[in-house]
Amino acid sequence: MLLDPGTGPVRAATYLPSTPDNVLWGRLPCAADAPVLTVDPGTEVTVDTLSHEGLLEDQGRDPRGFFGAHGLIDVLTDAVALAASDHPHDPVVDGPHVVTGPIAVRGARPGDVLAITVLEALPRVPYGVISNRHGRGALPGEMPEGGVDVVSVVARLDPTGTRAVMPRAAGSDRTVAFPLAPFPGILGVAVAGDERPHSVPPGAHGGNLDINLLQAGATLYLPVQVPDALVYVGDPHFAQGDGEVALTALEASLRVTVRLDLLPGAQALAELGPLTGPLVRTSEHLVPTGLDVDLDEALRACVRAALDLLQARFGMDRAHALAYLSAATDFDVSQVVDRVTGVHARIRLADFDEPGAGQVTGA
CATH class of the missing domain: 3.10.28.20 (Acetamidase/Formamidase-like domains)
Incomplete structure (x- = not known):
């Protein structure tokens, strides 16, 4: 089942879809960005997130074509809309990630701490992608092998929706399956100034932390850097091992519900x-x-x-x-x-x- 924008379960009364107007691609918010949503501290927000896999330029910027080549015809409408839009994204200078937001939290000020509690992380699609590309990952220059620039492994969910099943390697009769543990790889607050940070390196602002403990029930505390904090969510994962050695984890779109609490500085x-x-x-x-x-x-x-x-x-x-x-x-x-x-x-x-x-x- 696909969770297209506005369809399926939406836990919170406040909902933010990942339409092109509500996302940044390859960059994270800064103080100069206008919020796409404003809430009071303590508000629960359900946020749709989009995986970048299947959208990237080296994959054709055509999710229907990319996933169709793997025998998958069900593709999120917001993924198709973003790929087909004129939304700015330069793979040479920008990161790959799509982030939804920013969300302003009224009254947040530098010196305070924002607490982002993940309440729920629902798969929006029944498949995900693990990629190794461009000589990156833990073994740059060694993997991918054979001069191949990009390797994308597409895994499907099993009938229970709780495990991912990898495709069998050529010449192998073994099936590899592992449990889902969904979480947002990117949770963060905006940085000061008028320059949007690259989406890849994490920092004091949070961002691309890729800490797999940030599943439902976990809270991330971040020092607020700009008025109203300007929160964002992205880089959705179905599962990830510590290290994330291939370059990506099992990347796939999630519907994430968070609660945004504010701790005064003292x-x-x-x-x-x-x-x-x-x-x-x-x-x-x-x-x-x-x-x-x-x-x-x-x-x-x-x-x-x-x-x-x-x-x-x-x-x-x-x-x-x-x-x-x-x-x-x-x-x-x-x-x-x-x-x-x-x-x-x-x-x-x-x-x-x-x-x-x-x-x-x-x-």
Whole structure:
């Protein structure tokens, strides 16, 4: 079943479709961008997102033709409309991602922290694409093999809609299937100034974090950079392994419902510490992050962010906090393919007997 704009289940009373007028392609919002929607803090918004796979110029900018060549005739109308429009997108200088927004959150100001809680992530299509292209990914110059510039693997959902089935490789009789775990790879706030950032590298604004823990029930905390925050959602994934080594995960369009809460600066400082970049909370973990073009430096930044968080939230001195992190916390590679690499740590809430551990509400 396709979830075309305005069809099928829409969880929130406020709905934002991914029509060409409501999206940016290859760039992220900045302070100079006008919002396509304005809401009060605490509002739930259902946002349609579009995968870039099947829309890109090296795929013909023709999703009907691209997916038709794989035997798929059901294609989202908004994907067709964007590809056929004169929406600006230059693959030489722009990123690939389509982002929906920006959404203004009334009253948000620099110094505050915006909390974006993912409430639901529904597949809009029964298939997705995993790509390796242009010598990128974790093995540039080595993969793709044989001088091929782009490899696109199209996986279909099984009859239960809970697993993706990859096509069999030539000469193989084995089927590979894996569970869906949908989440938006891009969640963010606008940056200051009048220049839209490239959509690929993540940063303090969030953006292309590709942290697969941001599934339904998780919250992303971001320091607000411009008045009204200007939130956006994109890069929808059906599933992704930590690292995202091929260049993309299982990319496919989602209908994502988020709640947009606002933490005033003083409250955020007391509860989260001096937050300078993205922080995730799930029902089980606090997840500080580190971002840098150098993966070693990204790890070090993540350790420092974790120390700041443990000191502010639980009153730990840094020596004991570092000892705890070494003994009890996993540091995972979020992704290594987005120019700026990412590391995230999983600090167990249960280790601190924190009230509300197991729930995701506010901070």
